[in-house]
Amino acid sequence: MGEGQLRREGGKFGLLYASLGAIVGSGWLFGPLHAAQQAGPLSLVSWLIGAAAILLLALVYAELGPLIPRSGAIVHISHLGNGSLLGWIWGWILFFSYVTIAPVEVTAVLTYANNYLPGFLQEGAQGLLSRRGFVAAVLLLGIFVAFNFLVIRWVLRINSVATWWKLLIPAATVFVLVSLSWHPENLHLLPSHGALESMFAAVATSGIVFSFFGFRQAIDLAGESKDPGRTLPVAVIGAVLLSALLYEGLQFAFLVAVNPADLSHGGWAGVDLPGLTGPFAALALAVGAGWWSTVLYIDALISPAGTGFIYVTSAARVSMAAAEMGVFPRFFTHINRFGVPWRALLLVYGVGILFSFPFPSWQKLVGYISSVTVLSYALGPIVLLQLRRAMPKAPRPFRLWAAPILAPLAFIVSNWIIFWAGLETLSFTFTALALLLGLYLLLRLFTPAPERKPLGLRHMWWVFPYFALLWLCSYLGPRDLGGLGHITFFTDMAIVALLSLTVLRLAMTFAVPDREILRYMAEINESKAATGP
Template identity: 30%
Template structure:
């Protein structure tokens, strides 16, 4: 198999970080945090970097396809492994409806019938929902016939997605930007730390950086992993921080206070350009705003089908989930994913609502990285590592706390959804695999359920002004440190972990042949 270069790996990660997020997050973040959105982007980048470091080491120890979602199944019980794998799979399911929704929402700039706009709260209309559904059906059908090999075209697409937004942002700032537009604006929130933190998930900032995982998944396919892995983390995060901050600065300095209401939340970038009569740039933004998200959706449709296929092979080896069609595609898995994706599209018709839930779910499943890092370094110090994180305990605990804060900032409603979803997954596992032993399932997963339930309780108490800001965040940090210690010490027996590591090595060997 041809090895990926470091440059290709960096572009895989960077391309994954520049999906629909750049179309909405800079503007929505500005609405939530005002000028503090730059601080929001900086905090998000730093926390993502810490989290990425933990995965960088573990990914080289356990180099399996979809490994980021399977780490907890190695270090902990089969119950917890199933729960994290399912939660990670669900987080990928949401990408298809999210990117379809993004494309339709931007089309709403030209076709208003596709969206409903009530006082700046944009959602898909009935026609928009049907259009998004058509896109989901088409992409699912397409992937049953054809499995794209994106590595050949990814470099050009990623470079386009990096440079076009940057050129537009800095071109606008240099030509039309005026500091007084920002400092004299009465439509932006005053600088305060609480909205700075809330913007991180509620405005899609955390979602925008979640693509850092793509490079790590393929890290072991590079010719020089020791060099490629840190570059695949640092470079995309830095590029993403520069790009997203630049777009936020563009809105700050180019949008006059008296015209703030004229920029429609349906398609913020197009709205801003229209104020300056730059209609000739529309065609470029049309490609980025509609075609690029659909390309991202196509990739995630294919990947999510393979994730469900892996879930089937590990937990349901003789089920329909393991079947491939004549094109060697997991057609049944693809259609199941699409049907479940519709379930997310309907209750979350707005981009911000859908991305908020997705951010919390993705970052919840990422807790496996910090936990696996600490356990594997402590219990298996001689395990081969192509990349080693310094101060692994400190890094692991900080990364777990980062996940906890990301999840907490997603809001009370999403935390409640997470609690319900986790309990539902536990019930499903108990029903299928432990019919007469539900108590054992709870004993092996209670700390995950209780942890998220406590975060929900803190958020609820904060919403009722019983716990003030920033005391609620301090409490989340303390609770996260405590539960990280519980996760680390509730690991599976050492012999069982060793056996699973050997099983993964055989799986990798079979994949390579």
Template identity: 30%
Template sequence: MTEMPNKAGPLSAVSPGEDLLLRRGLGTTSLTLITFSSVIGSGWLLAPYTAAKAAGPAAFLSWTIASVTTALISFAFIDLAFRHPMSGGNVRWPQLASGPLVGTVVGWAVFLQAASAGPSESTAVVQYASKWLPWVISGESLSWPGRLLAVALLAFFCTLNLFGIKLLAKVNNVVATIKVVIPVMTVILLLASGFDTSNVETGGGVAPYGISAALTAVVGGGLVYSFTGINAAAVMSGEAKNPRRTVPRATLIVLAGTIVLYMGLQAVMIFSLPNGLLGSGWHGINLQSPLAALATLLGLSWFATVLLADAVFSPSGSLLIGIGVKGRYTYGAAQNGLLPAALTKVDRRFGIPRRALLLNVSLGSVVVLAFGNWKTIASSLSFYYGLSYAAVSVAVTVLGASTPPEKGWLRKWTIPVGFGSFVLSGLILYWSTWEKIRIAVPLLLIGFLIYLARAKSRQGSAFRQQAVGGWLVGFLLMLGVLSVLGTFGGAGVIAAPYDSALVGLLSAGTWWLAHRSGLRHQRSLAQAETPEDNPETARSTA
């Protein structure tokens, strides 16, 4: 049961009383399959290929880093959903812990994710459909007819989401089962049909382009993106029957399964690739539909057809679920006060945030028409996910300190997990390269400007209380400066690996400041107001 405040607080759009209209009917099986469908989309079809092309066999290091980071952040999400179950929590927990400045900036980042995640899946569907519809592709991007088809897919799957979470869960149970079987078959059949360890030597060794290429691939190759959706059970914890039991089970089952699956798929792309294709190195491989093309080269033409069909089906399943989950992102951002209060309205008949879903699909259509390329959309998305993960890493330690350790899921491991996931998030953000940081950081600072505009009329101690969380702006500026000076697309003034070591050290210091800032914020709220007067002090209990 969730404690609800009586009225809206500082910089809050509305009372979260709309949460009571959400349908709480998701059990472990439904949450597991929803989370699996959220994770296994276009990433499994394309990320192992882009990682191999970028880093060669060192791609296994890329997946290891992405897996460890994902595991830590998954533990943080589980603990937060265990203590404070709520839909859209990935936006609301950072504000609850660190105040409206952090909530607004992170809400903006998550809103950018919500508007772009659907387009990444719909473009992947259309890209793979080019096998039968060649007119949808122009070069490496979608043609204009292809982009219009991707927009039509967004609209279709949004319509299905409008009929409620129970119908969505039933449809997804069938979809997710198929999505489990095909990737597993891919690993088994392709490794059995061709396994050549000499590919490592032919391609230039274990790390032909250096370790930095493997680090860049963590974000640029879409690896972080491939794990996005692992927080689906936690984000929808406000609609779970028993979140303290169902969210941990669902998240851990999917986490373990996807790590094994992605490592297997990367092994396929490294060891099953015909040796003759590596004459120009890993950078030189060029496969339009990577896994299907590889199956054909290995003499499995029948399975190539299956993969091409699943390449349309699998991202379609993720698109179906992703539209619903990302609708909760926007719902949470509206609850934080970043977006208009109208977007917090929950449809009374079907128990869904309908307006939030429709806004995401409308903006997603613009993204598809503007870019039309999976890699461009997916790699930019990874930066925003990384930032929201960093904020959640702080939230889990701050909110964990507000209750006895035994009341949480992580117990005594809350601080180590939060600290570790924050530092790794900082490194992943830095490794995304200056090319992406120079675009992403200014866009994220728009969230800070939105916060300033909303807080402008507030003065005195009330305003100073809302000013906590400045560490996040400093964190973004630090990443920007070091990216300019470092070796990941920067000027190289700070040589590798000293640039990464410096980012790790400064990220550790930023976490300490953020944690202390959050604790001071909690104390000031407790001293200044009663829980009934401030929704940020409301606590959720199972």
């Protein structure tokens, strides 16, 4: 294996564990509490909605991934059918959606650790790291990066061992809580106001969708898989289904284990457990399983740390792919003799440190990240339909059944999740995108004319009314989501669905010519053949 090549050493189970290991992280430690506070027993439905939404996207990418079996494949997908400008902006969106996850998982580790090693969090500022916590975060993130300098075979083996632990402990937690504290009457206590609205909003803001994003790890490591055509669909779909079953059990156990007396003042919204920064451990202690709370505090180090570790792995691959596509300098495409994109790893570490500063708490930050990430994945259904049109007879290791129906539905659901995140999150996301667009145009001014790529505005102009109208729906929408209240919740959802179908039609109409898509796919295949097994 020469210098400059990735190693194709990832098997079916290695990729499955990569996705599962990324899904079961800090989400299971904090998500059920936040979901219960927002939606009460309806949080059980929230997890089902989140799983169904992500499964739709996972099915789309299960077809797309094997067609572009490159590490960081999602970046390549974003450049396929809508011009270089959209590909550049989407490349940055993807980069931020990946590079921010590991710092969030590090924050989760330190939040739990603060219960027995006080000083990692600021006094009186819930969930914010102190100076000591920031230093610890930088060191822990550095450990994740250091272990990623191993060859990919060992990276996946370490993750596989951690994943078994991460699956067994949550599953055992369900059994412990249900067997020691059984209060099914809790399931009848619904939120006092806007129960259905809260059920949908919880999908985007309580960490539910954030938890399921780990499915993409298998796709990002496609370039290091022995047989991506067979392994990717199994890994992607299997990870979503298995984790959905686990999360549904955890939410049920949390709901029935809480003492009804704790719900007598304020209902689910006012539930307050001792040691709230470690809700499951606090709940185990409250039901008389102090020994299990100790296990959970140990797991609170392993689960988020394992997820942070594998996200550093994939973030480096996405960064490398972004450099290959011209989003970043070519400097970051370098791969050492062990098959490690080490310069991209250092970039991930540097940017990760910035996101370790005392920004908003875990729940607030995952709301922002969820919105950005869902937006980045919303492009997948569009690209799938573009490829179906440009390459109707091309062999596909996995072919999505009823794609003309399921792909538009996946796009609608993506936009619903963005809408459910609320006006504040949507404003943050679109402001960031406007700044990225301004940066691109500024850099273009300083690029010599012969080196400038065509902007491709004709192929992506639909993005501007898409973003503007989606923001307007949120601005005029329900007060519970930060809007003015001129449009009711479900009416607004119907409007967003119609907007999504209109935007999808425009994106298909103004896509780059089919011959350009075919040329790009040919280049991808030639590059794959040159890399070799």
